[in-house]
Amino acid sequence: MELGIGIGWRPEIAAEVESLSGIDWVEAVAENLCADHLPDSLVRLRERGVTVVPHGVALGLGGADRPDPDRLAGLAARAELLGAPLVSEHIAFVRAGGPLAASPRLEAGHLLPVPRTWDALDVLCENVRIAQDSLPVPLALENIAALLSWPDEELTEGQFLAELVERTGVRLLIDVANLHTNHVNLGQDPAKALDELPVEAIAYVHVAGGVEKNGVWHDTHAHPVSEPVLEVLAELRSRVDPPGVLLERDDAFPPGAELAGELDAIRATLRKAAPSAGRGPTPASDDTAGAGLRTAAAPAPVPAGSRDRTAVAQTALLSALVAGTPAPEGFDHRRLRVQSRALAAKRADVVAKVAPELPEILGDGYRAAFLAYAGSRPMSGGYRRDALDFAEHVLIAGGPADPAARRRLTYWWQDRSGARPPRRTTRLVRAARAVLVGK
Numbered sequence: 001m002e003l004g005i006g007i008g009w010r011p012e013i014a015a016e017v018e019s020l021s022g023i024d025w026v027e028a029v030a031e032n033l034c035a036d037h038l039p040d041s042l043v044r045l046r047e048r049g050v051t052v053v054p055h056g057v058a059l060g061l062g063g064a065d066r067p068d069p070d071r072l073a074g075l076a077a078r079a080e081l082l083g084a085p086l087v088s089e090h091i092a093f094v095r096a097g098g099p100l101a102a103s104p105r106l107e108a109g110h111l112l113p114v115p116r117t118w119d120a121l122d123v124l125c126e127n128v129r130i131a132q133d134s135l136p137v138p139l140a141l142e143n144i145a146a147l148l149s150w151p152d153e154e155l156t157e158g159q160f161l162a163e164l165v166e167r168t169g170v171r172l173l174i175d176v177a178n179l180h181t182n183h184v185n186l187g188q189d190p191a192k193a194l195d196e197l198p199v200e201a202i203a204y205v206h207v208a209g210g211v212e213k214n215g216v217w218h219d220t221h222a223h224p225v226s227e228p229v230l231e232v233l234a235e236l237r238s239r240v241d242p243p244g245v246l247l248e249r250d251d252a253f254p255p256g257a258e259l260a261g262e263l264d265a266i267r268a269t270l271r272k273a274a275p276s277a278g279r280g281p282t283p284a285s286d287d288t289a290g291a292g293l294r295t296a297a298a299p300a301p302v303p304a305g306s307r308d309r310t311a312v313a314q315t316a317l318l319s320a321l322v323a324g325t326p327a328p329e330g331f332d333h334r335r336l337r338v339q340s341r342a343l344a345a346k347r348a349d350v351v352a353k354v355a356p357e358l359p360e361i362l363g364d365g366y367r368a369a370f371l372a373y374a375g376s377r378p379m380s381g382g383y384r385r386d387a388l389d390f391a392e393h394v395l396i397a398g399g400p401a402d403p404a405a406r407r408r409l410t411y412w413w414q415d416r417s418g419a420r421p422p423r424r425t426t427r428l429v430r431a432a433r434a435v436l437v438g439k
Helices: 011-019 040-047 069-082 118-134 157-168 176-186 190-196 227-237 256-273 306-322 333-354 357-374 383-396 403-417 424-438
Strands: 004-009 025-029 051-055 087-090 093-098 103-112 139-142 171-175 202-207 211-213 216-218 244-247
Touching: 004 011, 004 040, 004 051, 004 256, 011 040, 011 256, 025 040, 025 244, 040 051, 051 069, 069 087, 069 118, 093 306, 103 306, 103 333, 118 139, 118 157, 118 306, 139 202, 157 190, 171 176, 176 190, 176 202, 176 216, 176 227, 190 227, 202 227, 216 333, 227 256, 244 256, 306 333, 333 357, 333 383, 357 383, 357 403, 383 403
Parallel strands: 004 025, 004 244, 025 051, 051 087, 087 139, 139 171, 171 202, 202 244
Antiparallel strands: 093 103, 211 216
């Protein structure tokens, strides 16, 4: 299926997306959509014939555990609600710990790289097949950006993706900005990765902006698309005519005219990089109806111990990043610190969005207080749970110093945590509230 040129739909730019000309399709973050009701903007786009693809961020198919059936059912429901021709997710892990690692559950709140080892590949392939069997439409998987690399990897990125496609028949979502990020951060050659991966399996392509700080490229999706990213897009276009190309923007949203300019730059890059007549590029598969569905014989089960070994390795890394435990052997300690700070900063930013009352109540002290909290308290649930736990932490510590702010924070916390059975700390907060109310 030819998707064409698209843009990531976000509520903050819904009006701008609707007004853009030449948009063939949009992609929406699946977890931000209700399973039984669409935002009016997406309804209008669909009525105009614009295709909408749900893009998941929370399955964690690269994790050691098998995919959560409820998360899979939610993604399937959104695909059916949207009438989507396919769904997409990431080659990443987002949580670790639990029974396989004999440790508490940990949430990253971010996409983390899967070790490119045969163990991790075996686990990923089985997880992908489970997902494919649970979804009503084909699945496409995205390569992610990374700030760090695993030691002792056994395959290159291109080899890893090629093997994944060979074993599962899954489609690929190639993010050229992520290829550029891994070039800057990890020294991986985008051209080599493109040479090694099966370009005929590409379902569509992501293009996004980022920024370089102190020699590290941060895939922010909050900056304009840079020329080096467009150069990677041109490299890809010289090899294949992708069915779809999409511009992503997740923050610091510019005016619609700037978004239109970035889309024009993408179109121009695709035109210029197209091979001349007579030596056309490898066509990407257009059998979207059947692509990503398994046709081979049932594969062998994951070898004994692969999930356990993957669980232990991923838990050790995530614990070092979010709980301050010692770094696993072989990792670059400086890069681990960069990734750890990035995870904490993202937690602070997302909590401020899902619970905007917290930065309003705490004022300029919100960010410093949250980063201090995050440094020793890993996230074990979603961001809303994280917001409640942070507020509880501030109250138990005796903050905020201003009595009026403390009163507001206490009321806010109690209004949202009443359904949870009170623990000792909860009783302490309620006692503090009673004292405050009595003043």
